[in-house]
Amino acid sequence: MGMIGGGKDAFIGAVHRLAANMDGLIELVAGALSVNPETAIESGKILFLDEERTYLNYEDMLKKESELPEDKRIDFVTIVTPNFAHFAPAMLALDYGFNVVIEKPITLTLEEAKALKQKVDETGLTLCLTHTYSGYPMVKQARQMVKDGTLGKIRKIMVEYPQGWLSTLSEREGNAQAAWRTDPKKSGKSGSMGDIGTHAAQLAEYISGLQISKICADLNIVVEGRQIDDDGNVLLKFDNGANGVLIATQIAAGEENALKIKIYGEKGGLEWHQMEPNTLIVKWQTEPAQIYRAGNGYLSTAASHNTRTPGGHPEGYLEAFANIYRNFTLTVSAKLNGETPSAEMLDFPNVNDGIRGMAFIENAVTSSQSSEKWLDFKI
Amino acid sequence: MGMIGGGKDAFIGAVHRLAANMDGLIELVAGALSVNPETAIESGKILFLDEERTYLNYEDMLKKESELPEDKRIDFVTIVTPNFAHFAPAMLALDYGFNVVIEKPITLTLEEAKALKQKVDETGLTLCLTHTYSGYPMVKQARQMVKDGTLGKIRKIMVEYPQGWLSTLSEREGNAQAAWRTDPKKSGKSGSMGDIGTHAAQLAEYISGLQISKICADLNIVVEGRQIDDDGNVLLKFDNGANGVLIATQIAAGEENALKIKIYGEKGGLEWHQMEPNTLIVKWQTEPAQIYRAGNGYLSTAASHNTRTPGGHPEGYLEAFANIYRNFTLTVSAKLNGETPSAEMLDFPNVNDGIRGMAFIENAVTSSQSSEKWLDFKI
Amino acid sequence: MGMIGGGKDAFIGAVHRLAANMDGLIELVAGALSVNPETAIESGKILFLDEERTYLNYEDMLKKESELPEDKRIDFVTIVTPNFAHFAPAMLALDYGFNVVIEKPITLTLEEAKALKQKVDETGLTLCLTHTYSGYPMVKQARQMVKDGTLGKIRKIMVEYPQGWLSTLSEREGNAQAAWRTDPKKSGKSGSMGDIGTHAAQLAEYISGLQISKICADLNIVVEGRQIDDDGNVLLKFDNGANGVLIATQIAAGEENALKIKIYGEKGGLEWHQMEPNTLIVKWQTEPAQIYRAGNGYLSTAASHNTRTPGGHPEGYLEAFANIYRNFTLTVSAKLNGETPSAEMLDFPNVNDGIRGMAFIENAVTSSQSSEKWLDFKI
Amino acid sequence: MGMIGGGKDAFIGAVHRLAANMDGLIELVAGALSVNPETAIESGKILFLDEERTYLNYEDMLKKESELPEDKRIDFVTIVTPNFAHFAPAMLALDYGFNVVIEKPITLTLEEAKALKQKVDETGLTLCLTHTYSGYPMVKQARQMVKDGTLGKIRKIMVEYPQGWLSTLSEREGNAQAAWRTDPKKSGKSGSMGDIGTHAAQLAEYISGLQISKICADLNIVVEGRQIDDDGNVLLKFDNGANGVLIATQIAAGEENALKIKIYGEKGGLEWHQMEPNTLIVKWQTEPAQIYRAGNGYLSTAASHNTRTPGGHPEGYLEAFANIYRNFTLTVSAKLNGETPSAEMLDFPNVNDGIRGMAFIENAVTSSQSSEKWLDFKI
Numbered sequence A, B, C, D: 001m002g003m004i005g006g007g008k009d010a011f012i013g014a015v016h017r018l019a020a021n022m023d024g025l026i027e028l029v030a031g032a033l034s035v036n037p038e039t040a041i042e043s044g045k046i047l048f049l050d051e052e053r054t055y056l057n058y059e060d061m062l063k064k065e066s067e068l069p070e071d072k073r074i075d076f077v078t079i080v081t082p083n084f085a086h087f088a089p090a091m092l093a094l095d096y097g098f099n100v101v102i103e104k105p106i107t108l109t110l111e112e113a114k115a116l117k118q119k120v121d122e123t124g125l126t127l128c129l130t131h132t133y134s135g136y137p138m139v140k141q142a143r144q145m146v147k148d149g150t151l152g153k154i155r156k157i158m159v160e161y162p163q164g165w166l167s168t169l170s171e172r173e174g175n176a177q178a179a180w181r182t183d184p185k186k187s188g189k190s191g192s193m194g195d196i197g198t199h200a201a202q203l204a205e206y207i208s209g210l211q212i213s214k215i216c217a218d219l220n221i222v223v224e225g226r227q228i229d230d231d232g233n234v235l236l237k238f239d240n241g242a243n244g245v246l247i248a249t250q251i252a253a254g255e256e257n258a259l260k261i262k263i264y265g266e267k268g269g270l271e272w273h274q275m276e277p278n279t280l281i282v283k284w285q286t287e288p289a290q291i292y293r294a295g296n297g298y299l300s301t302a303a304s305h306n307t308r309t310p311g312g313h314p315e316g317y318l319e320a321f322a323n324i325y326r327n328f329t330l331t332v333s334a335k336l337n338g339e340t341p342s343a344e345m346l347d348f349p350n351v352n353d354g355i356r357g358m359a360f361i362e363n364a365v366t367s368s369q370s371s372e373k374w375l376d377f378k379i
Helices: A011-021 A037-046 A058-067 A087-095 A110-123 A137-147 A176-181 A192-208 A317-336 A351-369 B011-021 B037-046 B058-067 B087-095 B110-123 B137-147 B176-181 B192-208 B317-336 B351-369 C011-021 C037-046 C058-067 C087-095 C110-123 C137-147 C176-181 C192-208 C317-336 C351-369 D011-021 D037-046 D058-067 D087-095 D110-123 D137-147 D176-181 D192-208 D317-336 D351-369
Strands: A002-004 A030-032 A076-079 A099-102 A127-129 A154-162 A212-220 A231-238 A243-249 A260-265 A268-273 A279-284 A289-293 B002-004 B030-032 B076-079 B099-102 B127-129 B154-162 B212-220 B231-238 B243-249 B260-265 B268-273 B279-284 B289-293 C002-004 C030-032 C076-079 C099-102 C127-129 C154-162 C212-220 C231-238 C243-249 C260-265 C268-273 C279-284 C289-293 D002-004 D030-032 D076-079 D099-102 D127-129 D154-162 D212-220 D231-238 D243-249 D260-265 D268-273 D279-284 D289-293
Touching (some): A002 A011, A002 A058, A011 A317, A030 A037, A030 A058, A058 A087, A076 A087, A087 A099, A110 A351, A127 A351, A137 A192, A137 A268, A137 A317, A154 A192, A154 B154, A192 A243, A192 A260, A212 A351, A212 B212, A231 B243, A243 B231, B002 B058, B030 B037, B058 B076, B058 B087, B076 B087, B087 B099, B099 B317, B110 B351, B127 B351, B137 B192, B137 B260, B154 B192, B154 B231, B192 B212, B192 B231, B192 B260, B192 B351, B212 B351, C002 C011, C011 C317, C030 C037, C030 C058, C058 C087, C076 C087, C087 C099, C087 C110, C110 C351, C127 C317, C137 C192, C137 C260, C137 C268, C137 C279, C137 C289, C137 C317, C154 C231, C192 C212, C192 C231, C192 C243, C192 C351, C212 C351, C212 D212, C231 C351, C243 D231, D030 D037, D076 D087, D087 D110, D110 D351, D127 D317, D137 D192, D137 D268, D137 D279, D154 D192, D154 D231, D192 D212, D192 D260, D192 D351, D212 D351
Parallel strands (some): A002 A030, A002 A076, A099 A127, B002 B076, B076 B099, B099 B127, B154 B243, C002 C076, C076 C099, C154 C243, D002 D030, D076 D099, D099 D127, D154 D243
Antiparallel strands (some): A154 A260, A279 A289, A289 C289, B154 B260, B212 B231, B260 B268, B268 B279, B279 B289, B289 D289, C212 C231, C231 C243, C279 C289, D154 D260, D212 D231, D231 D243
16 A cells, blocks of 8 residues: 555545554555655655655656556555545546545545546556445444345435534634635635535435435535635435435534434434444334444454444444455455455445545535525536 | 313313412312313313303303402403414403413414503503413523623524424314414414414524514415415524524424524523423534533522423423413412512413514515515514 | 322422323322421422311321312322321221322331231222332333243342432431431431332332242441441342342442343343333343433333433423322222222232332341341242 | 454454454454364355465464464464463463463462462563453543542542343353353353453452452352353442442343443442443533543543544444553564563453452352351451
8 A cells, every 4th residue: 555645644544554454454564755855755664664665746646656566566545635636646647557545525626536547447556445334234224124125115314414523613713624625726716515415415325325406505614714624514305305404514513523423214213423333323213213333243244244243342433444454455455356245345435435536525605605495416 | 271172182271270370379160161162061071060150151151250259250261262262251351350371372363462552551460471482491591691692693594394293184084273373363364373473583583682573484385275384484683783593394204393592602502492491502603512402400590480390301392382381370369469460470481472473474475575675674 | 199298398299299190180188297387387388288187297188188079078198297197097097998109118117018018908099109110111111022922931030229318427417317327216227128129029020020039138338427228239139039239238339320230031131220111221241232212112101101201301209209199099999989999000019029028128137137148038 | 363262153352353343443363263174264265364374273282373473473362261270371472472462260270360460470471461451441430530630539439230141041041151151160150250240340449449358149040950140249348448249140031231330439439331331421510411522522531542533433342352452562562672662551350350359259159158148358
């Protein structure tokens, strides 16, 4: 694995490394870790990279790695730069024949996402988008139960992702994370929807198997002085007629990453909380609700394939992240070996999720600016 | 107390009696308990009413009670009939000089609510509307903390009230409750908003001290064959600029009465769940969240005035209901004694809440039928 | 109902009145509310008692009430005095032919309890002991499930009742409750076991249907200066061979009334928390755990008979208390009418629970003073 | 790192590898993975070991690795064999100059543990014992708060570890884990205390900073046909006079790994649940309880040093495990570099925890067999 971005003080780069390390399948051997040469070199040392594989820019890395013998060069690159710097390295990496992992959202614009998909299709390479929350085993259990018709036809989805970290203008108080995420040039058209709303939307579509078909958005700049929305409420319609509500806010003072989803069908409902991810509540109208717990024998293959510890030994965010890396890696390995990856291997977000995510942002922004209530969800 | 409606098999009438009994301040002595004479008489017997005060219709009751000596006649009537049968007895009771308790929603239409308010103003009598949830001590604590500025300026309100009991067409399966509540002639223009959305809206306004100023509603008939909405999602703006989301649904299979509210201000947030009502979570951005618990010495007078047991001995729905009855009764007594009721005594929903509730229903229905996104909240 | 004790500032007397009021079946009409004549008279006024039925001592009350015509006199007395003042009025009341409700623990000593039982047996009257926690509907559901063999043979019981209110020497800081409860002359041989350990023991035996057969107790005076134990840990053996642990402590700073019980059988386990009493968790070894909730149609008659509100409208401590009063009242009424009370009516703690409770205290104290590990549980 | 035991189907070996991988500080390069040569070789392949470092027994591995140049050989060995096979390889590894990680309990007997400590002292090498639960950040926060006197003098500790996996005779149904753990020759004198009771005891001592001084144990064979206890209840006294209860059971049907601890001091209490490890509840007698959450800025260095993700992105069991590995590795590195390890680095269980754990088992077994109530805790 070669990493683009993710220098020594970056948040998400470190998370990607922890996740990639976990199963012993992936080794970080090359990096263009920072646009700042000193940071790049220092970060390389900290991460035990060979000096000659500590690159000062991604173009260099991709070129030189591609010139190495096949069994020496990296198998894929991971792009963990701010949103505006996803597209170019991803395109180039694919051109050089490398598979790609990208932190979400996939690109800065929907147009870029479409171009990227075209490139993926042309090259036949594998692209993985780290919508982490879909990597949790109980999310996979939920998806499987919906797929199996356990709840009957889905009627309603309620998903919320409240955070509090942008309750103040922390971008002006030296918080580097906040600085780029609230800068539309680096982050994109929407703050709350780009950063966390896309996660919520992807989760809703992933579990339900449905697609958003109409949208009515109210995006807000709550903290004065900010350039892009830090809060949003969205009404939804799904392609089977179900309705939904999606709330993503970064000004919910006191909240950490309180992503929650509730899905109701004709026969029952599901509830999952990201902050207690090993539990899935399944509710019935005339029977007691059930507490499905990760690591138990009664779970689906979809869930158990993505679990490392037995019931009662909690797994968390890094394990969910690692599931995405593992499935991606297994897919890439299978393809390299000329095998067809199994459904379990292919169970990671890909370029299509990326396009839907960018479309979600664009549609939400357009709807929010419109006085019309409902907007058809366009890609 | 004289009761109108609430015969032997009625749900909410029994709840009113339990709540009224609790503190030993109120005695049921008269009733027009059913439009069915046999049921009225049988119900009177079960409830130990004197035969001569077991009336066959409310007109009779109000007239005859008004003719009794002052110290024998009822002090107030409680109206627990279906929505369409609230207005007429309430008006007549006020005309006869009786104070009135009404089950929510106050009337069938906003027009009726306005006429009722005029009558209340003219007569100087007291009208109480049983928005039960505002009777919980921790709701009162929440309201007090907002009022005291503990959270700073309020920015966002998320309130949801999912129920599952109308997941099927139970109105056609002999469920009498469901039958009248899904019949627009008896229930009003909206099902989900009339029955539970008004509770959610009242709770949001009660705790926050804010008023809804704009609305964008999506009301749905989810279960085929039903005449009025059984589900709705509403975006809100409040008069201080805060935004909000209100979800009220009766088709959330597996849910009981899972009313939850989250309110966020500049400094922190509050969270309260009706099904675990003795706990109020107060969240802070840079300090640990706190668990406020009913019955403790650190609570506000507003909370402790409405508590009967010490911390750890849970109170519930009936106690919240009883708080409304007790405060109403204390207010009526104070007035009868020529005293000015205290703020604690006056802390029960009244005809103004009734008008706002009916306006909420009307505005939600109008908005839902409109293709415009935002509608000014009109009364 | 006539009340002995429970003057205006008493805690548990007020609770008894709230509970007795709730269902409209019981009316407080007489009282010997305090040994202080002024308090007795003032309390009588506050409670709307007739002056002539506001007595200055219980002997007077019992005598005069017994001389009233049958349809005027009280049907039963409620004794809510401190422990040392339970026995004498209970005996006298039975002698006068009145049924009796007593706050737990039943008497000051085991000997008294046995004498009382003999009197109950002789008179054929009904005695009810208010072990409140066995009045909760989900406790009754738990008992029924054990009885039905749902869990298989019971193997282990863990019950704990931590409180924090005696963390300091509050008995010397003007806390009247604390003063008598920490005074062995008024409270009995054990503080923690007498006040709350008996509740825990009764709950364990009630749900499991088992009886304690051996005991190994460690009672402690944790707060220096106190005369009787404020803390205790007890190992148990039950008559079917199951083992158990009972913890009752009043020095667990920060705890309210955190009574919890877990019972495990061959096939599964039960968990119930008093502070969230409407939920019963049922655990299975190879299936998801289930959340049984009060007020639902799938519950046993034992549970639903003791429920007033539908699922999701929480009932609490007062309702549990009221269940005991209601069942007692229904039993007394049935007997008065020459009918045989049903199993549901008879489902309230009686003099036998009282004897077992006093034996529990005595055995715990004896064991705690012994260097032998196991003591046979003696009555 | 070289691993002894932990072949392809072993449970705890895989956990050790995941934990060791996570931070990218440790690489598995050698292994004596199974006593079965075929399993050893196949497991080596699966784990990408070089063929020449895939050893068929640990003696071989230790000898040959010690002959490699310093910069090539392993820095430490990890022993993940069943309990009876801990001592010999640990002694030999130390003799060869390797640092050692051992899965708990440290040895089969207290005698072995003492001998091992002597060897550690003689060699000056580092030994780490994987009492995983003390690796959780909120456990470290709890320990720090106790140390800082936040709760005042500790008065009472309640710790319980219920599991259900030995509810049936699964050792006879082909469960290899169950087979050796219920075999006293492989597992030691006690099943429940050896396997999980030692965890509970270590956790209690670790957080409280106290030491068990007296013990009164009741160990039980609940499932008929088993050779060693599968359940136990233990009363405790600590060296400062505090009392405690420790429950460890493997027959609590329906429980996963429900380790919970509550610690009470003069001023307040702490509560932590292993299955929701990122939350620490801190309770106060006259203020609202607080919810301390992992990853927040208000935590102690002890907690934040052992955290990888920001608040709201849950970490779990593997991260707790990885904390132990990381701190051990940092200590070993510091020592190799001639530096003094910091307090944070040294914060992992060591040979002294191992001795106390073995003493706990021995004392519990002795006490359980005795008719005396209290036994002095002897080492």
